[in-house]
Amino acid sequence: MSFTEKVLAVVKRIPKGQVLTYKEVARRAGSxxxxxxxxxxxxxxxxxxxxxxxxxxxxxxxxxxxxAWGTKKKEKLLRKEKAIS
DNA sequence: AATGAGGCCCTAA
DNA sequence: ATTAGGGCCTCAT
Structure with missing residues (x-):
């Protein structure tokens, strides 16, 4: 299991409406x-x-x-999920 | 509060 | 084995 797989697994488990920091994800992934x-x-x-x-x-x-698709898009998605203000 | 420079960890070539 | 790059983080001006 490579680091990549672990990271993807962690991110995949993030429930809708919740966000994690890169740092947190990295920590959960092991490093x-x-x-x-x-x-x-x-x-x-x-x-x-x-x-x-x-x-x-x-x-x-x-x-x-x-x-990757643009910060604006990301913001929009997060706002839709009520993950951010 | 807002920048600038440095640093650590991973992947791909 | 080495080099370069990255959606970052932290410390010091």
């Missing part, structure tokens, strides 16, 4: 210092390509962070 890699991985996933809600992962600051 709490790998938040960078998490970003890279989610970027490759580029959305719900595998049923993985990458848009439910945000930055520690509370900002949405980045998104």
């Amino acid at each position: 709490k210092r790998a938040y960078r890699a998490v970003g890279n991985i989610l970027n490759r996933c580029g959305g719900m390509r595998s049923g993985i809600p990458c848009h439910r992962v945000v930055r520690s600051d509370g900002t949405v962070g980045g998104y």
